[in-house]
Amino acid sequence: MEEIKKTGRCLCGNIRFEAQGVPIWVVHCHCQSCRRNTGSAVATFIGYHSEQVRYIQGERSFFESSPGVQRGFCAQCGTPLSYEGKYCPGEIHLYLCTFDEPESFLPQRHVFYKDHLPWFELHDDLPRFNAFGAGKKPDSFGPKNQSTIEK
Ligand SMILES: [Zn+2]
Numbered sequence: 312m313e314e315i316k317k318t319g320r321c322l323c324g325n326i327r328f329e330a331q332g333v334p335i336w337v338v339h340c341h342c343q344s345c346r347r348n349t350g351s352a353v354a355t356f357i358g359y360h361s362e363q364v365r366y367i368q369g370e371r372s373f374f375e376s377s378p379g380v381q382r383g384f385c386a387q388c389g390t391p392l393s394y395e396g397k398y399c400p401g402e403i404h405l406y407l408c409t410f411d412e413p414e415s416f417l418p419q420r421h422v423f424y425k426d427h428l429p430w431f432e433l434h435d436d437l438p439r440f441n442a443f444g445a446g447k448k449p450d451s452f453g454p455k456n457q458s459t460i461e462k
């Protein structure tokens with residue numbers, strides 16, 4: 312089997328990383344803290360097992376955004392780079408658009424969808440979860456997929 316290796320970097324290029332193998336998940340997060348952290352309407356994350364990710368250049372700085380949650384970033388250019396929480400030991404979540412080929416990953420669901428901005432209209436058919444929703448049934452689906460919602 313061909314080995315999957317993806318590379319990425321912060322805006323200034325001071326910090327570079329690589330990720331090996333298939334990610335655990337790819338999600339759009341609409342929670343307020345991710346929005347504020349990125350200054351964007353949504354943060355698209357890729358979850359990996361910690362051992363899949365290697366920093367090959369530079370050192371991240373860290374900010375504890377809520378108790379037990381460390382958000383890594385580049386102190387030189389400010390790019391958000393990683394999310395590690397005590398509630399998900401052994402995982403590291405990376406920001407999809409810091410990868411060199413963000414188009415090569417396909418988002419699988421929306422999380423914290425209840426917090427999404429009302430003017431941000433989403434017409435994909437991905438499942439929407441009000442919280443993180445791992446292992447649970449989606450709370451809703453996109454408009455292309457309305458018929459599949461169980462009443
Ligand atoms: Zn940087």
Ligand SMILES: [Zn+2]
Binds near residue numbers: 354
């Ligand atoms: Zn979030």
